[in-house]
Amino acid sequence: xxxxxxxxxxxxxxxxxxxxxxxxxxxxxxxxxxxxxxxxxxxxxxxxxxxxxxxxxxxxxxxxxxxxxxxxxxxxxxxxxxxxxxxxxxxxxxxxxxxxxxxxxxxxxxxxxxxxxxxxxxxxxxxxxxxxxxxxxxxxxxxxxxxxxxxxxxxxxxxxxxxxxxxxxxxxxxxxxxxxxxxxxxxxxxxxxxxxxxxxxxxxxxxxxxxxxxxxxxxxxxxxxxxxxxxxxxxxxxxxxxxxxxxxxxxxxxxxxxxxxxxxxxxxxxxxxxxxxxxxxxxxxxxxxxxxxxxxxxxxxxxxxxxxxxxxxxxxxxxxxxxxxxxxxxxxxxxxxxxxxxxxxxxxxxxxxxxxxxxxxxxxxxxxxxxxxxxxxxxxxxxxxxx
Numbered sequence: 275x276x277x278x279x280x281x282x283x284x285x286x287x288x289x290x291x292x293x294x295x296x297x298x299x300x301x302x303x304x305x306x307x308x309x310x311x312x313x314x315x316x317x318x319x320x321x322x323x324x325x326x327x328x329x330x331x332x333x334x335x336x337x338x339x340x341x342x343x344x345x346x347x348x349x350x351x352x353x354x355x356x357x358x359x360x361x362x363x364x365x366x367x368x369x370x371x372x373x374x375x376x377x378x379x380x381x382x383x384x385x386x387x388x389x390x391x392x393x394x395x396x397x398x399x400x401x402x403x404x405x406x407x408x409x410x411x412x413x414x415x416x417x418x419x420x421x422x423x424x425x426x427x428x429x430x431x432x433x434x435x436x437x438x439x440x441x442x443x444x445x446x447x448x449x450x451x452x453x454x455x456x457x458x459x460x461x462x463x464x465x466x467x468x469x470x471x472x473x474x475x476x477x478x479x480x481x482x483x484x485x486x487x488x489x490x491x492x493x494x495x496x497x498x499x500x501x502x503x504x505x506x507x508x509x510x511x512x513x514x515x516x517x518x519x520x521x522x523x524x525x526x527x528x529x530x531x532x533x534x535x536x537x538x539x540x541x542x543x544x545x546x547x548x549x550x551x552x553x554x555x556x557x558x559x560x561x562x563x564x565x566x567x568x569x570x571x572x573x574x575x576x577x578x579x580x581x582x583x584x585x586x587x588x589x590x591x592x593x594x595x596x597x598x599x600x601x602x603x604x605x606x607x608x609x610x611x612x613x614x615x616x617x618x619x620x621x622x623x624x625x626x627x628x629x630x631x632x633x634x635x636x637x638x639x640x641x642x643x644x645x646x647x648x649x650x651x652x653x654x655x656x657x658x659x660x661x
Contacts (some may be wrong), residue, residue: 279441281305283639284464285479286487288312288452289319290425290625291617292479293432294632299477300437302636307471308442309464311449314433315426318481318624321593323504323549324425325517325540326626329365329417330524332381333388335342335650336623339630342645344419345630350428354435358428365402365420365517366395367524368578369412374521380644381524382415387629391418392407405642406513406552406581420517422541425625445471453614455492461491461613464583477615477635482596483560484604484660488653492529493610497619499594501560502553506573507547508586517541523552536567538574540582550575550623554595561592595621598656605631605651606638616653617640 285292296306312391327352331337351360369375382392383463436442452465463472480487485497534555553567576583598619608614617631635646
């Protein structure tokens with residue numbers, strides 16, 4: 275019998291991935307308790323730009339996941355309130371020279387075979403898409419399937435929309451201190467700072483802290499934080515129409531380097547501010563403001579959009595992407611502890627990949643067939659490796 279402290283499944287993490295897991299599990303008829311030591315979207319989700327991208331992903335498992343998620347986000351945009359700011363604005367990837375264009379062509383050719391829409395834009399037509407772009411660029415590729423949401427509100431509305439009234443319960447401000455198991459070594463719940471919660475299944479959607487939760491469960495998952503900063507400008511008329519980024523951004527996403535990497539990524543928002551990224555570095559959970567990163571971000575943005583040199587940046591914020599060594603998330607049951615499932619390690623793509631991740635977890639919980647082969651996301655794939 276279910277009580278106020280018991281449910282069919284516990285989801286640890288109230289970011290967008292945890293919210294999507296709760297949403298789809300509740301829609302499948304399960305009762306869900308979502309636990310987080312902070313508020314909804316208080317971690318990586320709240321520091322994200324809300325990107326829903328296929329343009330930066332090479333053919334393979336992550337791109338498959340992104341294409342499925344793109345369709346699910348379109349469905350969710352019809353169901354959730356408009357203040358999630360779902361905007362199918364498309365992406366524009368630009369190259370400064372012919373070598374860059376050659377690389378973009380080769381990348382887009384592979385993507386097109388995998389189901390991505392990508393159209394080459396010659397240099398003379400770039401300003402039809404983005405009138406304020408810098409002159410002298412060699413060309414680019416337009417990706418109409420790229421989109422954006424307001425991530426914190428998307429997470430909040432997913433948590434509210436799941437299933438029937440009471441299907442999803444929130445336990446915020448409660449830290450998970452231990453994983454409870456049966457004598458047979460199966461999950462039976464969690465011990466939190468406010469008491470015990472019981473469920474036979476536990477979903478690790480703790481994002482950057484997913485490795486810590488895994489260790490509480492006695493398993494290893496090598497999730498590391500990868501810090502990034504975002505610059506936010508004063509509100510403007512819609513001067514940037516798409517998500518626009520330089521070709522080297524794709525290489526930075528795929529890199530495993532711990533060193534600082536920056537590449538120009540610029541996008542407008544429905545509310546007016548322009549968001550400027552992107553940086554990546556592995557410095558643990560250090561939130562110290564880096565003037566060098568901000569200088570590089572500003573320089574990259576104004577190189578793409580010279581008019582931004584006259585615009586004020588009104589704030590900046592940092593977040594931590596949950597990085598796994600092979601750049602693929604951990605999604606699905608953990609064979610090392612019956613009842614434990616993972617949905618973490620999405621790095622910078624968690625907002626875009628959340629719906630497909632939630633759908634996969636719900637189907638695993640109900641014994642149904644996932645929408646794609648989840649073998650590449652096996653949480654135990656790192657067990658024999660040393661990091």
